Amino acid sequence: MSRRALCTVILSVLGHALFLRYGAPRAPEVPRTIAASTATSPIASVADSLARNERTREARRKLVESARSDRKKGRLALGRFLLEANRIDAEEAGEELDVAEALIRYEDRLSRLRQALREGDPVTLAVPWAFEDIKYYGQPGGRMADALLDGGGSCEQVAQLVVAAVFDAGKPAEVALRFYGKPMSDGVAHLAPIAIHGKEEHDLMAGTPATPGGSRVAPDELVEVYARVHGLAPPIAAAASGGGGTGKEAAPPASAEPTDSAPSRPSLSAGFPPNADVYPGTLPLYAVRAVKQPGEPGDVLEDPSFAAEGARHCAYFLRMASLSPPTIEVEQGVTLEPYPTPRPQRLEREAFLLRVAQDLAKSPQADEADRLMSLACLTALGEVAGTDFTLAGERRLANAAVATGKQAREAGEKALAAIRWSSEDGARIAKRIETEYAGRSWILLFLKGGGDVVLDLTLRAPRDNWGRVNALGALVLFPETRARAIEASARLPLRDQVDVMHEVFHAHDHLRPWATNFDLETPPNASEAVLRFVRAYRVFRGVAFRLWEGQREAGETLAALSEEARAAGLDRAWEAAMIDYHARNVLGLYAQRSSGFEVVAALVDATRGNPDPSLDPLRKQLAYIEAEGRLDARTLADAFRMR
Secondary structure: OOHHHHHHHHHHHHHHHHHHHHHOOOOOOOOOOOOHHHHHHHHHHHHHHHHHHHHHHHHHHHHHHHHHHHHHHOOOOHHHHHHHHHHHHHHHOOOOOOHHHHHHHHHHHHHHHHHHHHOOOOHHHHHHHHOOOOEEEOOOOOOHHHHHHHOEEOHHHHHHHHHHHHHHOOOHHHEEEEEEOEOOOOOOOEEEEEEEEOOEEEEOOOOEEOOOOOEEEOHHHHHHHHHHHOOOOOOOOOOOOOOOOOOOOOOOOOOOOOOOOOOOOOOOHHHOOOOOOEOOOEOOOEEOOOOOOOOOOOOOEOOHHHHHHHHHOHHHHHOHHHHOOOOEEEEOOEEEOOOOOOOHHHHHHHHHHHHHHHHHHHOOOOOHHHHHHHHHHHHHHHHHHHHHHHHOOOHHHHHHHHHHHHHHHHHHHHHHHHOOOOOHHHHHHHHHHHHHOOOOHHHHHHOOOHHHHHHHHHHHOOOOOHHHHHHHHHHHHOOOOHHHHHHHHOOOOHHHHHHHHHHHHHHHHHHOOOOOOOOOOOOOOOOHHHHHHHHHHHHHHHHHHHHHHOOOOHHHHHHHHHHHHHHOOOOHHHHHHHHHHHHHHHHHHHOOOOOHHHHHHHHHHHHHHOOOHHHHHHHHHHHHHHHHOOOOHHHHHHHHOOO
């Protein structure tokens, strides 16, 4: 818009406002006091917006013209160009951006990079050192200045930052950008910074040889990329893929990140040469290091089947402790949940699981069981990751994780309610969960109605299904299903009940030093069977503590078991089940020791003191080990085959 046109618009707006204020007759009104700025603020706002747009357009035009001139003369400062472009774009959007601070940080990075290059490091080593603390955020677009201020950014932000720095450090021929224009299956197009050495290309973000395909773009070509985005250069016509691409018809411009993960942010992706090449694999939502050392394990998953398996193992990461986290009683009526400060590796793992679980839930290859379990995983993980990212200061990712969990909960509960388990389809889904998700079905407890489903699936599972004990342990931990789960467990053989107790006892193992084992509370309105189970668990807890935590002598543990079982009113059968549990585990532990045979005598004494017939197999096993005169892996394996 010309300056004459701008003045005409402003005068027109003012003229109509004055006519409405003074020229048009209207009914008398009650006098009232109005701040002078209130009547003129809408007009001033429009005028300011028009003036700002005109000002930024002119500044952008001059910036591009100056950069083109500097580029021809070989004196382009690419980093400063991009930062000034960021400033102009932010002003146009009415956003605050501390470009002065971003420039200071850029110059510091550039200084570190130059130092490494002077010392003889190649670009592939110098860049990871200079940008070692820059993080990766898998969210669309963004400005290079924000990556400097935030300490990390998307692939687009990091790629621009790295390439600009290498260019400004005097190595323009040793670096480039490679743009993969077609989104991957998860909605991602990718921009990668590439180090060039002869005919070899190295992806600086992945730490591996560059993936063929896409469009290769020289660093200083970013001037024209920026110009095309803002209409200061004609767009590139759709053509065959460049730089080793597939040659297919070019894909429409795509954001260089997941398109469904965040609101739109400024992006230069529309200015890159269009192509239909897809970057293989899936990018993470978060990584501690955006720029990898050569050979450093990366976060791009090129094997979709591996990513799907990662999503299916979500329950192992979350652990059953999330069903009943530990609490600290600060004072009467006030309890707090202790929460460990997450390590960077944990944040990366959570981001990985969020991404692959989302992918599996949306995959056309996933069946209803996969989809349901993925949604349950996202429901639980969204809350956990939201807390962890908040503690780590990553508020943007925390909000995204919580939103993902909320959406998954709604979709998961809807999917769960729609399944008719008595139908043929329902039976097929149940069978898939039983076989493919054995020991992990408890994650459905995070969905409304999941408790009934998990309990029903667990009770219908065959006795030899090892996942049954694991699921019952989770159901006992979960307060909403605790009473029913204990009732169900109480109908099992005592040996299986003790195995359920083992799962409950170890639920908080990973939370040391806060909680070494689980203190099972009696549920309200408990039946006699539930009360008996809880009493037995408290005796078992002493046995397990002395075995796993206290590492006490076998004789001491077994003597204490006998006394505590009598005090709790447990019969010989219960005591025998716990002797059997202790013997199975202590023999396995002592079989690794040169002096392990000494534990056998205490176990023999305990079996002699308890005549319950359930101990007859153990007596045979101990007799065999005594006859062999040693306890090692071979004799133990032979003994355990004797039932």
